Every structure is written in C-alpha cells, then in structure tokens.
Amino acid sequence: DGGVKRTLTGTGTVPTNDGRTVQVTITYVDSLAGTARPASYVTTTVVDVRRARPVLLTQVIQNPADGLRFLGTEVTRVARKKGDQVDAEGLAPRVANFANWQSSPAGLTFHFPEYQLGGAGLRAYTVPWSRARLVLSAYGERLLA
Numbered sequence: 001d002g003g004v005k006r007t008l009t010g011t012g013t014v015p016t017n018d019g020r021t022v023q024v025t026i027t028y029v030d031s032l033a034g035t036a037r038p039a040s041y042v043t044t045t046v047v048d049v050r051r052a053r054p055v056l057l058t059q060v061i062q063n064p065a066d067g068l069r070f071l072g073t074e075v076t077r078v079a080r081k082k083g084d085q086v087d088a089e090g091l092a093p094r095v096a097n098f099a100n101w102q103s104s105p106a107g108l109t110f111h112f113p114e115y116q117l118g119g120a121g122l123r124a125y126t127v128p129w130s131r132a133r134l135v136l137s138a139y140g141e142r143l144l145a
Contacts, residue, residue: 005032007031008028010027020144022047024044027122029041037120041114042111046101057098059137060143062135062137071098072091075091103145111124129145
C-alpha cells in the first residue's frame with residue numbers, strides 16, 4: 001500500500017457450536033486512504049470438534065468436481081429466487097469459489113466476497129438440506145446434517 005494509511009475492522013461470530021462442529025464467520029472491511037470506497041471480505045471456518053481439525057468442503061461432499069458443479073447450480077437457483085443476478089464464473093467448480101461455507105439447520109450456506117458473483121457487497125446463499133444432502137459424503141452426513 002506504499003505507506004498509505006490502512007484500517008482493518010471486523011467482526012467474528014460463532015453461528016454454530018453444536019458439539020460436533022464449531023463454526024466461525026469473520027467479516028471485515030479494508031479501508032485504504034484515498035480509495036473510492038472500502039472493500040468488504042468474509043472468511044469462514046468449520047472445525048470438527050472430535051478430531052480438533054478444520055473441515056474442508058471437499059471432505060464433506062462425495063465427488064468434489066461434480067459436487068461443486070451441483071452446488072453452483074443450486075446457489076444460482078437460490079440467488080435467482082431472491083432476485084439476485086449471479087456471475088457464473090464466480091461459481092465455476094473450483095474449490096476456491098466455495099471456500100467460505102458453513103452448515104445450519106436450514107442447509108449449507110455459502111458466503112461470497114464482494115465482486116465474486118458480480119457487484120459490490122457480501123452475499124450468502126443457503127442450499128437447503130433437501131438438495132445439499134444429494135452430494136454429501138458419509139462423513140458430511142454424520143458431521144453436518
């Protein structure tokens with residue numbers, strides 16, 4: 001940043017602590033002096049309490065390539081129901097595109113940073129369990145559903 005004043009502010013929350021997993025969401029804003037507007041970011045983690053290890057999405061879905069393709073289609077469906085447009089490239093079946101995820105009683109929620117799906121602002125979409133279960137691995141089913 002060439003010595004320009006930068007301010008990071010953020011908030012961490014624990015939306016899930018169910019005895020199987022502890023899940024953390026961190027949202028933060030990067031304000032760089034002289035820029036038109038601050039940039040917003042989101043990051044998440046899911047920890048398997050019994051194993052005391054982070055859980056990767058590729059561990060909880062059966063076939064990562066097909067599973068990510070399916071989840072991208074489902075996120076698009078949920079976004080369109082809300083009236084949101086989605087840039088398909090942001091949902092291409094790459095692990096990095098789905099890095100920020102968590103489970104909830106409603107399903108698997110995917111968080112997206114600004115511009116990943118097109119446009120400013122953080123976004124989150126929940127794929128209902130009735131659909132998400134179709135791609136869960138046995139481990140994912142035991143741990144999350």
